[in-house]
Amino acid sequence: MACGSKELVFVYGTLRSNASNAFRMKGGELKGVRCVRGHLYQISWYPGLVLDPAGGFVVGEVWEVSKELLNRLDEFEGLPEGAEEGDEYRRVRVEVDVLPEIRGTPEWEQFGGTEDLGEVWVWEWKGDANRATEVGSGDWLDVESPPQKPIFTGIGCAGVLAFTIGVQYLLGIVVDLLPKVAWAEGVDFGVHHAGVLAALCLGGFSLRMAVRRREPGQVFQILMGLSLLFLGFQCIIGIIVVLSTLLSAAFS
DSSP states (O other), rough: OTTTTEEEEEEEEETSTTTTTTTTTTTOOEEEEEEEEEEEEHHHHHEEEEEEETTTTEEEEEEEHHHHHHHHHHHHHTTOTTOHHHHHSEEEEEEEEEOOGTTSSSHHTTTTTTOOEEEEEEEOOOOOOOGEETTTTTTGGSSHHHHHHHHHHHHHHHHHHHHHHHHHHHHHHHHHHHHOOOOOHHHHHHHHHHHHHEEEEHHHHHHHHHHHTTTTHHHHHHHHHHHHHHHHHHHHHHHHHHHHHHHHHHOO
């Protein structure tokens, strides 16, 4: 069902609230918890839904999204631009309903059960069910652990911060070093250079661990982008200093 320039979508896997890709739903509005008839399979770290009127209940959420967000979700699911079918998934219309066990209970209104959402979009899996494991409960959150506390994210942030401060410190050394290049000062620069790289390695390793533990992912992407930017800048400065030192030694 379309709502003006908005669309309703049913998400049942990693896009659900508290799942690993929930951040991709930013900009959408959660309309309620719903279910569809079918079979839910664990493909890998993500699931696939096969619709079947005779199947069990598969739990998910209905979101109202803009056309732009729908296009981004299509891209995430591997659909070519402007298409409703990709190599692994196809986007189809499906009727959603409230979970039978909460119909008429106090939780019914809490989960948006009083609103008839009708047909919505869903990304149906096209793969071979014989090569996947069915999730008997129909609820992907029973399989995927919720996001962990951002312990490694904090360590990674500290490492990247130390790296950034170190780059600024090295710039000061370079300013003093270039006019009067000497081997002793070059060694001093190298020691500080190694310390900064160690901070970068600590930050990078910790942020990688943060992703594996499903800690908040957007922080990782932003910080690693900044790290690579500073690393490239630092490498350019390092090359200039090394070449200057070698040339000075060769002609002295």
